[in-house]
Amino acid sequence: MSTVNSFALWGTLAGIGVAVPIIIHLLHQRHRRRTDWAAMELLRKALVIRSGQVKLEDLLILLLRCLVLALAAFAMLRPFLDSDSSIIPGEKKAGMVVAIDASYSMSHGKHAQRFDRAKEKALQILKNANVGDPTTVVLLGQKPRILLRGVGYEETRFNEVINGASTLPEAMNLDRCLDEVAELVAELKAPLKECYLVTDGQAVDWENLSQDARASLDSVDGEATIFVAPIADEGSENLSVMNFQYASGSLVPSGTIRFEAEVRNHGAQIQDGTTAVLQVDGQDVSRQSVGPIRAGESKVVAFYTSFDGGGDAKVRVELSADSLNQDNARQTVVHVRDRIRVLCAHGEGPSGSKPSEIFYLVRALELKKSQESTSLDVVRADWQDLDTEDFNDYDVILLANVPTIGVDLAQRLDRFVRKGGGLGIYGGDKLDLDSYNAQLYGEEVSLLPGELRGMAEFEGSGLEENQDEASWTIGPIQSDHVLAKLAASIPEEGRNAAKIRKVLQVKPDASADTLLTLSRKGLPLLLEKRVGAGTVLLVTTTADRDWGNLCVHPFFPMMAQQSITHFTSRPGERTYTVGVPGEVSFTGLQADASVTLAEPESDPRGVSLSVRDDGGVFCSVDTEVPGFYEVQPEGQSSSALAVNILPSEADVKVLPSDALGSALGKPEWVVPLDANLEQLIKQSREGLDISRTLLILALVVFLLQGFLARLFTSRMSGDDATDVTESLRKQTLAAARRTT
């Protein structure tokens, strides 16, 4: 026999409970009243007759009362007989946790969705529950959604809840969900526990279970009988947009922007005839045929577009319908700036015969004869004139070979970056590294992506035929940063044409990203650090030809342009995954400002703003469904967020029952599709819950002691007393008559 509830807890309570009548009895004995009494002899005679009987009655009543409490406490322990063969009456009660896979892959199916079949199976399982059995129904997705928790089973209610359930726009997170299921099983108060996992058995989720997931399943197995019930599927043909993002281009009016959508064929057959549509702010702007995609392969579809005005642009790509539509669309948000103001500060002093240090940089930014350059205002300034510049007039500040940084300048730059500005720092011979480290890499101001540790110059073998060969090139690209990808988009041969002989040596900060490195030594070439709402980029070589030819390499203007876009627009930054809390920051807005939030599939509503520790104001957004979320402060332009589903769930291939069993390491858990589930459940249930029997017994004993207590004290009723007195009077009267 085992118990459902804690023996320590209920055993202690039972002990206390049994002690209560004894304590009351003892206290009752102590709290006695006194009285004078004349008829002591009569009382003594009565006691001689009754005392033994009274003690026996008292003991019996006391024992019965203790027994009532002991039985009740024992019933609270929920004792459970492990075998059915006992003669003790009991009930076959089972607690059930029915977990239904509701990840979006369960929406797959042209004729009937997998989720509909899962709901049918869940209802079939629940038919084996007895009315009142504690039952939990939970949907599994990125996190579990508990529909009913430990509720006494009631067919109508459960049918209603399950039939009303729908899939979630989420991928399955088995680790998290199984952990929660284990807790739900553990908290069930039932002698017999059963855990049902109704799923499509998707290979990406179940094939390689993590240690955490296995540990959760083992935990469930320790307490309950596990049934993994796979459901029938209609194959695994599916096309999905795995990725959609801004690729390149200046995010200014009339700038040409490239977006890329990665379309993948998860099925077993070649797919052709699919079209992809690009939408901007809800309007179709481009349509392309995806073309044939072989099984298991991906294809990148590029879209080019431009924007007429500034502000947030909501861009979406959508494939034509297939068996699973939830993964056919993705969206992103890009911010288009009307004008971008750039301050280029240099430390060259009076210009000599050779081109200025920022000559190439300005050229790269202005791009003569380009319409895009009309949106870019580039202002040149000597570093000594920086004190006279108002940084609020600029979006980006570029420092090229600026010798020293004063305290005041450092603080102004820090404020500028934290408010959202972009700061680019280029190396050069004039840099006073100690000044940079002291002012820009301290505790108060920390803008540099790392500590500057001197200059590194290429040390070749000496056999190089020309100067270009005695240089580093851009090393292997590992970062997926937009600037890194830009470099990666250049063929390696062309990329290697960029020669760099000398760089600043930097020890990258933990909070910094190294975007590009040099060949051989792996010295950082391009580093990024986020500070407040702004960004700092450090180019460890010069912006002119002193330390190499990077400034005349085609990559340089691309990098310069793209970095300006990156500084000012940060494309892709406001793209989230479903379930990840989104955030929209505002500058110049009070915390109590009136803000409206428009969410997909719901009406706009007012929301309140939050304040960060640094005083920044932001709007927090719950991203429960994919689509665009738009935050509109009163009197200001709106800011948008794009929310997408996790693409990993789009691979809808499922494991056959035997493979699922193998993956679980417990084939006996898996209920084959053709198995009689009801029969299996009945066979698995063994044992009896005798708590109700004990409660009934406790009630019977309680009534018995009440009856006996009443019987034992019934002699004190008022009727008896009247009878005695009256009989004495009558006898007296009768005697008086006889004597006459």
Added chain:
Amino acid sequence: MQAKYLKPETLTKLGPLDVVARQVVEGIRIGMHRSPVRGISTEFSAYRQYVAGDEIRHVDWKLYARTERPYVKLFDAETNFIANLLLDASSSMTFQSGGISKLEYAKFMAATLAYLIVDQRDSAGVGIFDGELRNYVEPKSTLGILADISRELEKVDPRPRTDIASLLHEFAGRMKRRGMVFLFSDLLDNTDDFLKGIGHLRFRGHNVTVFHILDPHEIEFPLNGVWRFEGLENDGEIVTQPARVRAAYLKELEAFITDVRRACVKNGADYVLVNTNDPIESILSNYLLQRTMAAKTR
């Protein structure tokens, strides 16, 4: 009598009632009570066969003419009587559960009866006892005796241990002429000895009435919970749950009262069970009514 034991309203209620002796008492003054000395009264009593020595004038000659046998006519004589009111002042009489103790109740009854007796020109006296006779007021028929009785009743100082039997024996010897004895007691003493005392009084021809005075709690025993009972006459203490022994107690009480009552009846004594919860006038009225009815049915 302005003593505290004679409440005017109580006496008003008793006023129309006569104290009627059930048996013949001997008296000095001729009154309304029957005398065992036949011939003084004109009220015919009975016939008896003539025996030598009887006065010839008492022979009923008409009856002799019809029966040819001499019969003597007997006449009842009406006379005054002497009443002794005996009050048990032992500690057990001090018990009270409500507003009045048994002793106080007995004092009221004794005083009331004394007034009634003296008011009809009979003689009343009071004896107060516990283990022995403590005070005794000789019976007199003057109104002044009532003041004496009241004063003695007020002086009562209860003491432990009752010995009613010895007192009754003493009184049986002390009363030279046959009279009435009223005993007020809870009788919580040796019952056998007490009954012998009653028998002694009756043997001497006295008319005895026993007022058995009990408290309502002694009669009904209605206590709940755990109680410690402390004896009033140095007879220890008992801790018990009254409710659990109530039935047995009441059975014992009933047996005790029945024994006392039967013994009284057997010895020709009147027995009155008194609950101190009942009004005194009610008890006395009932008692006197019963005596009157009994006298008329003779």
